[in-house]
Amino acid sequence: MINEAYKAMLGGKSVIRELSEYATARGAEIGYENVFDYSLGNPSVPCPQDYTDAVIDMYKTAEPVALHGYSPSLGISSVRKAIAESLNRRFDMDYTADYIFPTTGAAGALTHALRVVTKPGDEVITFAPYFPEYQPYVNGTGAHLTVVPADTENFQINFDAFEKALNPGTAAVLINTPNNPSGAVYSAETLTRLAEVLNAKQTEYGHDIFLIADEPYREIVFDGGEQPYPSKFYDNTLSCYSYSKSLSLPGERIGYVAVNPRATDAKLIVPMCGQISRGTGHNCPSSTAQLAVAKVVDETSDLSVYETNMNLLYDALTRLGFDVVRPGGTFYIFPKALEEDANAFCMKAKDYDLILVPSDSFGVPGYFRMAYCIDTEKVERSIAALEKFVHEVYGR
């Protein structure tokens, strides 16, 4: 019998996907180079040559039966060890392979982490603006997502609203830093205060509150800065990562959960992920993808284009009078729309072939997201279109 609940979900469409499909269709009409498609967070720079070379070398030299054999159910040991050691070098942690669970990207990581630390009926808190897929990730566990209103001053955390939202049913808090869509990089000060609040509430409620840190943009930080490592600030942290952005490999579906060794039941969490996998059919990410990322574990693509693009857009938007927080990282910028209704604003922008994503699905009305993972040359041309749009429609 067809499941009516999933059938009912077919109505709901992703605004981002719809806009991306529109951009592709429009591109077929007028040439894709003439569509300023800021809809999708698909990396625009190639993966490192070392990654390509590592894969070709494996396929040329490894024995196929071994290369393509089943991965152990908790991931390939040497890969888990390489990831642990890389994190230890960078963030002065003390992971071992036992605390690393390779996953099919951040989606796989988050859905496992959420199942480990919630049960149906529990509450997970996140902060606006947030990645819209958090809704299905959390709903899929049987828990529900509560969204804390944004700190629109700088897109750090609105702590007053957060403290009001916390309650004894809160099982986990889900953060995303550097943040999609705002580009905010949570500061050491923010993470310190977050840990203080959570520690106090754990004591008050008499139970653990886990922090799930979604960190796929960890390596895309501007001005020579670095994303402070959330797990360094709070013991009950599960770090969820994807190589999609740092190595430009979104199609390969490869990431991990890293369990803070000082978390409650830390030693059990990766084996629990293995049990969860059996029920969802996740099993492991591709064994060759696991082996290949382990060979370039400390590398990234050349990510500098995102900072170049951000500076061009930030300067143009500021010049045009937009209210916009300067992103500290990612490849997103999140300005305030020029009218209250961001959907109307973005609809009008389409007439100038500017594909902008209205902010409603990110949990904040009145803003829009631009994903500037596109060629710099196109960003430059888009600024003329933006100027024309703002001038003609809003008289600026």
Add this chain to the structure above:
Amino acid sequence: MINEAYKAMLGGKSVIRELSEYATARGAEIGYENVFDYSLGNPSVPCPQDYTDAVIDMYKTAEPVALHGYSPSLGISSVRKAIAESLNRRFDMDYTADYIFPTTGAAGALTHALRVVTKPGDEVITFAPYFPEYQPYVNGTGAHLTVVPADTENFQINFDAFEKALNPGTAAVLINTPNNPSGAVYSAETLTRLAEVLNAKQTEYGHDIFLIADEPYREIVFDGGEQPYPSKFYDNTLSCYSYSKSLSLPGERIGYVAVNPRATDAKLIVPMCGQISRGTGHNCPSSTAQLAVAKVVDETSDLSVYETNMNLLYDALTRLGFDVVRPGGTFYIFPKALEEDANAFCMKAKDYDLILVPSDSFGVPGYFRMAYCIDTEKVERSIAALEKFVHEVYGR
């Protein structure tokens, strides 16, 4: 808060995994060539050279940003089309790309198919002997698995027991042919009768009963035979497939669900799989794995070794007086143990470095499974060990 249900599952261990780990440890002691490891269904023949060449060619010539970009959420169109057309050629079906949903192997396929056609509380019926992971796959949906006792004459379907088990709460029936662990290939007669029973019960109960056909061993059929295609016999069929066995790629996690175009709500089922994916974090299988299998979609590894091994083992087991059904396919054989307690039997075999899997976890007591996806030379040597074991312990 740590999820106590998943924590409680940590007690349960896979007998197959435990035996495989024992074999590896014993191999380190006495040399792995001296351990007759029949525990694990890991293909022993290499993938086709064309697969390796296709991957190397893609990595050498394709533009990395495009090659590693996000797969569309329902899979890459050209890949879905290639799979549909291959199935149409082989089985005279009329799939289009719209009915194909690429997944992370058969595990991904089954967990999606199960979610599409059950809701929590529903019943799924399967037939002993069955693959033990069906339990977590079904439990993960909130449905429960009912196991129909085996037809131990020939490991087809025990229809008397099946008709007794069917009831208005039955939402789906899950079959696995060619069968792990018995090696049975469901005949056209079996599939015809199965369809008749299901059609009659659909009418009687006034609701759909879906057939989920798990077919990863489809291409491993002996004596020049072929597996009749279950979806040809019954409209409400979701075919679940993995390239793990036919192309020897278990680590790559690549397979699909193929929806019979005449199934109820057929056009909605792949989009529903996409919605289900969002909640489990499955997303898509690796884009390069999708593209690579599409290039060798009508090929298989050289699978002939499995038939050679089967014949050697079947002859030896028969000669030694085992009660054994000759497998029609797969790389498994499922003889009756020489004492009632298959666990005791397999434990004693370990003293002869014969690693056999007792049948209890397959839903039939008193049998054992041998996975003969190992070198023929080793099979030959193992027969001497088997003879010695049977002679010394059971006086035969």
